[in-house]
Amino acid sequence: MSGNSMRGKSAIVGMATAGIGEAHGFSAMELLGQAAVAAVADAGLKLQDVDAVFAATSSHAFPTMSVVEYLGLKPKFFDGTNVGGSSFELHLLQATMALEAGLCDVALVCYGSNQRTAGGRLVSMSEPQWHETPYKPRHPITAYGLAASRHMHQYGTTREQLADVALAARGWANLNPDAFARGPLTKDEVLSARMISDPLTKADCCLVTDGAAAVILTRADRAKDLHAKPVYFMGAGAANYHRSIVEMPDLTTTAAADSGPRALEMAGIKLGDLDLAMLYDAFTINTILFLEDLGFCPKGEGGRFVEDGRIAPGGELAVNTNGGGLSCVHPGMYGLFLIAEAVEQIRGTAGARQIADCNLALCHGNGGTLSSQCTAILGSEATL
């Protein structure tokens, strides 16, 4: 089975989110369960039809076991690969492989967290790195601050350009009634926000929200019987070189420079064919790094690329149309929400933020401290 043979072989036929923002009184698994039940209903299936489970969470050591038990499933295939926020882009690839190999027929990919109402701080099971511990880094922001400092030094990227990323995200969030952070935001407000880890302020950081999401995949030949507008898996690619930011080979270039081309090759498309780029914006520097590494602009030009509203509503390139991790939702691991928004846009159900003729969307997940990079490409029936 070559990679290209997976192009268009599976499709998302059900999708749902739950508890985006604040979900007082609900546990992480209860939110995940709500999303999973709603996604199964969206696909016109029954819960017991699910025979494969893909999950990673911030609070479960054995996420697939916990999901299986909670939902009363008896899957014959499961995978709990945890590569942080990028897990779910990888799960789309793994689910497609399992479906295509005939190991299962209905795959559930899911995530849930209540970290905002459970304490308001980022929940993580990430263990300290012994060679970093004496210096008391506050990850993840320390790592992203270090990468941003290097990008500024090497390419002249400015705090104003980082602010442009935050403003674009807010612009999109203001078109999304489900986004958690809505309302006017000025560049002055972003630039004068409290410095947390130079050069990153509170306004450069993603939200800490509650939220759950789930998608259901089947083989493509069955998809049209289940949903009027299946969203097809077109390709995916992964790359990973480090765990600790100390070991990142080049602080200004992520492994997205490899995962992106791998995904595009499998999908058989060029970057210019894409209608939407969903880029994991845990911090404002992420969007700039991924625009460069995925090839939307040359290395070092990301800061200038985002100026003048180029990725904001009405701009040349539609990026993070839900409002992103910066202004829509970020419950610890955000990767599945990139996919949820791509599904909305390709289905044409994104309301006021709907972009015209959205047929091909790239979802780029980031995990750890710019560590795991997983890119997935989704398309409408017209792109098959």
Added chain:
Amino acid sequence: MTNSDIKGPQATYEEFLAQGRFMIQRAASTGEFVFYPRVTTPTGATDLDWVEVGGGATLHAITVNRGRSGSTNVALVDLDEGARMMSTLPNVETAPIGTRLIARIENDGDAPRVVFDLAEGDAA
């Protein structure tokens, strides 16, 4: 590996630091320096010896962790030998990337650690 005198690379490094020595590994066959200490180089060389670090280094990246009870910087530092490590510059709030640095072992905390000062003549 039942000999109690044989320790892994991490424990060996920490033991050297406790003796006041900043040592890192170098592969005899390839000349590669390795940090943090481990059992192989990225090219697969395992003939790792311990060598004393010269102490000269260059600031590669830096961030200032702004806390309510004070600020400390966290830096990535390139040793002249070629290896990169996380550290801090305790005597300054921050410094420009590219600043020349000198290593020293600090014994103020729970365990000895390598920190860096600005090199003479590069007091930015």
